[in-house]
Amino acid sequence: MEKLNVLTERFPNMDVNALKSKLETVEDLDHLKQLNLNAAIAKSFDAFQETLNADSIE
Numbered sequence: 001m002e003k004l005n006v007l008t009e010r011f012p013n014m015d016v017n018a019l020k021s022k023l024e025t026v027e028d029l030d031h032l033k034q035l036n037l038n039a040a041i042a043k044s045f046d047a048f049q050e051t052l053n054a055d056s057i058e
Contacts, residue, residue, distance in 0.1 A: 006036055011045040022052060031055070 004023070007016045026032050035052065042048035 006039040014045040019052060
């Protein structure tokens with residue numbers, strides 16, 4: 001899945017697929033672009049997960 005490419009490359013030993021269902025609910029293109037950027041610059045997989053979880057609360 002294209003939405004997971006950056007995460008899969010950056011964090012190959014993490015369960016990236018666990019985020020798949022949450023990412024699939026994001027329909028706004030600008031939000032997806034921001035999440036992709038966050039995936040590229042996140043300090044860790046957990047940091048990206050925290051960002052994703054915080055986004056779903058809003």
